[in-house]
Amino acid sequence: MGRVVFFISEAFRALRRSAAPSIAAIVTIVVTTLLLGVLVPVLKASEDKAQDVRDQIGLNVYLYDDATPAEIEALGKELAAIQHVTGVEFISKGEAVGILQGRVKGDLAQSIDELKSNPLPASFALDLDDPANLNTVSSAISTVGPSGEPKPISPIIEEVKDARQDASKITRVTGAVKIVLIVLAVLLLVASLMLVGNTIRLSIYARRREVEVMRLVGATNWFIRWPFIIEGVIVGLAGAVVAVAILWLGKVTVVDPLSQNFELVDSFSTMGFLPLVIILVASATAVSALGSGITLRRFLRV
Amino acid sequence: MALTRSRSSRGRPRGHDDAAARYTQRTGKPPPKPPIVALKDATVVYPGGHVALERISLDVQRGEFAFVVGPTGCGKSTLIKMLIREVEPASGLVEIAGYDINDLAMSKVPLLRRRIGTVFQDFKLLPNRTVYDNVAYALQVIGESRSEIRRKTPEIIRLVGLQSKIHNYPDQLSGGEQQRVSIARAFVNHPPLLLADEPTGNLDPETSIGIMQLLYRINRTGTTVLVVTHDRDMVDKMQRRVIGLEEGRLVRDEHRGSYHDESTREFAARLKAQMDAEESRPGD
Numbered sequence: 001m002g003r004v005v006f007f008i009s010e011a012f013r014a015l016r017r018s019a020a021p022s023i024a025a026i027v028t029i030v031v032t033t034l035l036l037g038v039l040v041p042v043l044k045a046s047e048d049k050a051q052d053v054r055d056q057i058g059l060n061v062y063l064y065d066d067a068t069p070a071e072i073e074a075l076g077k078e079l080a081a082i083q084h085v086t087g088v089e090f091i092s093k094g095e096a097v098g099i100l101q102g103r104v105k106g107d108l109a110q111s112i113d114e115l116k117s118n119p120l121p122a123s124f125a126l127d128l129d130d131p132a133n134l135n136t137v138s139s140a141i142s143t144v145g146p147s148g149e150p151k152p153i154s155p156i157i158e159e160v161k162d163a164r165q166d167a168s169k170i171t172r173v174t175g176a177v178k179i180v181l182i183v184l185a186v187l188l189l190v191a192s193l194m195l196v197g198n199t200i201r202l203s204i205y206a207r208r209r210e211v212e213v214m215r216l217v218g219a220t221n222w223f224i225r226w227p228f229i230i231e232g233v234i235v236g237l238a239g240a241v242v243a244v245a246i247l248w249l250g251k252v253t254v255v256d257p258l259s260q261n262f263e264l265v266d267s268f269s270t271m272g273f274l275p276l277v278i279i280l281v282a283s284a285t286a287v288s289a290l291g292s293g294i295t296l297r298r299f300l301r302v
Numbered sequence: 303m304a305l306t307r308s309r310s311s312r313g314r315p316r317g318h319d320d321a322a323a324r325y326t327q328r329t330g331k332p333p334p335k336p337p338i339v340a341l342k343d344a345t346v347v348y349p350g351g352h353v354a355l356e357r358i359s360l361d362v363q364r365g366e367f368a369f370v371v372g373p374t375g376c377g378k379s380t381l382i383k384m385l386i387r388e389v390e391p392a393s394g395l396v397e398i399a400g401y402d403i404n405d406l407a408m409s410k411v412p413l414l415r416r417r418i419g420t421v422f423q424d425f426k427l428l429p430n431r432t433v434y435d436n437v438a439y440a441l442q443v444i445g446e447s448r449s450e451i452r453r454k455t456p457e458i459i460r461l462v463g464l465q466s467k468i469h470n471y472p473d474q475l476s477g478g479e480q481q482r483v484s485i486a487r488a489f490v491n492h493p494p495l496l497l498a499d500e501p502t503g504n505l506d507p508e509t510s511i512g513i514m515q516l517l518y519r520i521n522r523t524g525t526t527v528l529v530v531t532h533d534r535d536m537v538d539k540m541q542r543r544v545i546g547l548e549e550g551r552l553v554r555d556e557h558r559g560s561y562h563d564e565s566t567r568e569f570a571a572r573l574k575a576q577m578d579a580e581e582s583r584p585g586d
Contacts, residue, residue, distance in 0.1 A: 002448055017430045213426045216386065217487065218416035219443040220409070 010227035021203035029239025032192030059126040067156035087127035096120035236288030240281040336400030337361040344394035354380040356550040372547035378530040419488030423500035427472040478509035
């Protein structure tokens with residue numbers, strides 16, 4: 001217990017005595033943590049958005065108007081039994097009009113009312129466990145006959161449609177964005193690690209004589225190392241706290257007002273602020289402490 | 303006195319076990335303690351091929367006060383470094399209190415250094431610590447309790463005569479005072495062996511006598527003291543064992559003067575008298 005107190009007081013003594021390098025290290029950590037703090041939510045948001053789009057992709061099975069309720073019910077059961085299908089929803093002609101009216105407004109909505117008959121077909125909307133299985137499922141519903149024309153499993157099926165083309169486009173775009181962001185994040189992480197390591201090394205290099213003296217009066221490596229690690233923890237914590245404060249300020253003054261006005265920005269704040277803060281503080285502290293501990297190694301070989 | 307508390311077979315006394323058993327069988331008495339320092343053909347070669355020490359063999363008994371003399375570059379400092387395992391010999395045996403220190407695991411080296419007080423020529427004080435903290439560090443390193451540190455530290459600082467500068471930083475002290483701090487730090491654990499590398503190297507004769515007096519006082523508590531110096535005058539006056547090195551070879555090992563019990567005060571008076579006599583001699 002006395003040792004812990006001693007190590008902590010040693011760390012604070014070192015911080016006081018070498019204020020300039022300590023502040024340099026803190027500023028380095030603030031900058032890199034800030035960049036990460038912006039990048040991580042953006043990455044997370046784009047990933048979530050892509051997942052969202054993928055989740056919406058399903059299959060629509062359109063039916064002929066002359067299908068009887070019994071036939072429809074039988075087909076519903078048949079569709080639900082197909083592998084990879086997680087949900088089957090029947091949309092009647094009337095419901096289809098309702099959905100359409102919900103989507104369009106003004107004159108167009110009125111013109112739907114003016115229609116004498118309902119031109120929309122009834123359909124089944126199928127949910128799949130994974131968009132990758134679109135092909136399998138759609139070919140299970142509608143096999144291709146020998147002459148090339150589709151041959152559905154039931155005579156009441158008019159057409160099987162999926163949003164595959166849209167989906168693959170979206171997946172491709174979000175995939176590219178994701179790769180770019182990940183590469184950026186990794187580069188930033190490597191650069192920040194090197195920068196922090198270098199700053200720590202400078203501050204330790206300035207005290208290498210001190211370390212040498214400690215070795216010569218019989219201090220064990222860990223006895224010398226602990227104060228340096230605690231110092232690293234303090235520097236990392238301080239840097240992370242400042243960075244989080246700036247991020248919070250940015251969130252309150254820029255992102256929050258924007259998200260009230262624009263749905264797009266709102267959808268991007270998919271990551272809770274608290275988990276982000278925890279991740280940032282933990283990683284900044286860990287990097288700083290490990291950096292101190294590892295850099296010290298080369299000075300401990302006396 | 304065991305120098306390290308090694309539990310493994312590493313660092314155990316070598317060759318002494320059998321001899322000790324035979325001695326006890328023959329005489330019925332416990333065997334005599336091995337010499338505090340025993341070198342057998344110790345050779346140190348620095349990277350680049352420079353031979354700093356060549357086949358040095360010597361013993362230093364417990365309680366001895368010995369000088370190591372020789373011109374610059376003769377290997378005196380290397381000898382000290384070898385004894386605290388700052389450098390390792392290329393060949394030969396280095397034993398401290400019967401333990402082969404080069405057989406010691408790297409992690410045990412701090413334990414060795416805690417049992418040897420070392421006074422460095424350049425003091426090697428921690429620059430941003432006060433006199434008190436510098437001395438206390440040696441106690442903190444061995445895990446001494448805070449109450450013990452608070453008791454022992456002022457005591458040893460008083461012994462070296464620096465109680466009025468206890469809260470000063472090293473750069474506020476004179477060379478002699480810094481050397482005293484260095485000695486206080488080396489001795490605060492009461493190690494069985496104290497090594498001093500040119501303790502009077504940068505000091506005026508008056509101050510040198512004070513430092514020597516201090517080392518002598520420490521020697522009288524039973525600590526073996528090994529002083530490396532090029533100050534032949536001082537060595538002649540002290541009349542103690544002298545080990546001479548030249549170009550890394552042992553060229554002289556003689557016990558000068560008698561080992562009669564001299565009080566610290568008598569010792570200082572004798573040194574001073576000799577120095578005054580020299581000063582009054584014209585043309586010297």
